[in-house]
Amino acid sequence: MTKPPLTLYLAAPRGFCAGVDRAIKIVEMALTKWGAPVYVRHEIVHNKYVVDSLRAQGAVFVEELDECPDDRPVIFSAHGVPKSVPSAAQARNMTYVDATCPLVSKVHIEAERHHEAGLQMVMIGHAGHPETVGTMGQLPEGEVLLVETVEDVAGITPRDPAKLAFITQTTLSVDDTAGIVAALQARFPAIVGPHKEDICYATTNRQAAVKQIAPKIDALLVIGAPNSSNSKRLVEVGRAAGCAYAQLIQRAVDIDWRALQGIRAVGLTAGASAPETLVNEVLDAFAARYDLTTEIVETAVESVEFKVPRVLRVPA
Secondary structure (H helix, E strand, O other): OOOOEEEEEEEEOOOOOHHHHHHHHHHHHHHHHHOOOEEEEOOOOOOHHHHHHHHHHOEEEEOOHHHOOOOOOEEEOOOOOOOHHHHHHHHOOOOEEEOOOHHHHHHHHHHHHHHHOOOEEEEEOOOOOHHHHHHHOOOOOOOEEEEOOHHHHOOOOOOOOOOEEEEEOOOOOHHHHHHHHHHHHHHOOOOEOOOOOOOOHHHHHHHHHHHHHHHHOOEEEEEOOOOOHHHHHHHHHHHHOOOOEEEEEOOHHHOOHHHHOOOOEEEEEEOOOOOHHHHHHHHHHHHHHOEEEEEEEEOOOOOOOOOOOHHHOOOO
């Protein structure tokens, strides 16, 4: 049978960012240096394929430090951890490596700097997300007020409205965050913002590519995990940009082919913690069903690279 024609617009950039790439390397290098098992507090990045691959090499994933033995190395995930976690590891004389993305660490430093200047923080982020928990945990209880939506801005009660600063989770929707920032600035004119936007380059670039693709397509597929903030934002950005059918998938097996019947153009991107292997898997699945024409839509070129911690760059 003749396969129906389909144009697939492939977003660029997509997939792994520098922080995710660094975090995975940290686990792999730790396994090489210390052998298995190496413990990892929380998923190193939010992707089942990546986590399963590292688990097969000897990584043991736990949710809390209490689940780790004293005599094995532990790695903190790319999302960052509250200050209490490395403090507890030090108290137990544990060997630990912090794989927090440097761009998340930048937000941590920013929060501490504002706190030292006597400012209370407002954090724009998602309640319960590991990055939000880690960032809020850099400061004493009550020093960070969390807002998730424009409506939340009206509900916060700062200690002194004239002494406020705001920070954001690095993986938010650029457009949604702009609305929340505007609401904060309208209610608290003296609020201090970051020197440079906290939403990371990778999140911004992937959202820009989706916006570029959205008018050309009938459907958008985003490869990513259901607990990946930046991946879920890509789905929302696609819908907001006019693509009525936008879905998050983890693997090619998750594609709902019935929902795609009759389409002529589809967009494909991947969240910052999804490996290119999964992109190729989805491309192969489309090529098996359609007379496929692939067009790359490139909106930025990324060349960022982060070094791994020094402890992993020296012999054991």
